[in-house]
Amino acid sequence: MKLLSGKTSIVTGAARGIGAAIAIKLAEQGSNIAFSYVSDNSKEKALALEAELTALGVKAKAYQSNAADFAQCETFVNDVLKEFGTIDVCVNNAGISKDNLLLRMTAEQWDDVMDVNLKSVFNMTKQVIRPMMKAKQGSIINMSSIIGIRGNAGQSSYAASKAGIIGFTKSVAHELGSRNIRCNAIAPGFIETDMTHYLQDGDASAEFLKKIPLGRFGKAEEIANTTLFLASDLSSYITGQVLSACGGLNI
Ligand code: NAI
Secondary structure: OOOOOOEEEEOOOOHHHHHHHHHHHHHHOEEEEEEOOOOHHHHHHHHHHHHHHHHHHOOOOEEOOOOHHHHHHHHHHHHHHHHHHHOOOEEEEOOOOOOOOOOOOOHHHHHHHHHHHHHHHHHHHHHHHHHHHHOEEEEEEEEHHHHHHHOOOOHHHHHHHHHHHHHHHHHHHHHHHHHHHEEEEEOOOOEOOHHHHOOOOHHHHHHHHOOOOOOOOOOOHHHHHHHHHHHHHHHHHOOOOEEEEEEEEOO
């Protein structure tokens, strides 16, 4: 028996990187997958992922939807409910970084990061809790970051958005625990994806590696494994927690 047989999971921003790895991992464990991508440029990758997931024997569908836009999230979740019937798991993965020293950061850069990283989590969670309350169960997983815990020079907007996710996650866990809805956050360290490609080579890379006890960057699949744990009943007594998956960078 697979861990998520017959369940339906939503994953935001899943055309590539950690989101795509999560969609594949949950599908391998039997979950139907509805996932979003935002730009026309991602459409080809999104449709390829849809085909890959379907080939795993589950129902899968890509939706073009901007996680930062409240109305689009409402439409997305309603469309998923019409097509799939239920939503058991919601993974709020979509995220961006617009790193800049505070002296140089513009209000527009700040707002963009807040809207995509933090407001998106509100937008989606607000929509999915209704069907979850009806079903008397659900698991919401929010992608925070180790930067949201410890901060980093040049990343004040990113850190603030990811720290905000942690406060939101704990509050939702308090509010909805009695309805058997769990809400947890994952705090990845440095994971090899397009978002961190500029850190993966050269001197910067060597400096980062010295600080990571496991001595390497993480892989998207390792965050997908962490997500699977929080999505499934393996974590049935865990809510309101921040699970660091960072190679020990936080110790
Ligand atoms: P990525 O840049 O490869 O993927 C992010 C995905 O989000 C892309 O597919 C992008 O199109 C999508 N996206 C961006 N804006 C969106 C929007 N408005 N609506 C819907 N989708 C949108 O980055 P990666 O590394 O896969 O990151 C995934 C999540 O993990 C992000 O929330 C990121 O902040 C977080 N994270 C990543 C770490 C890393 O080292 N790569 C470390 C800690 C957290």
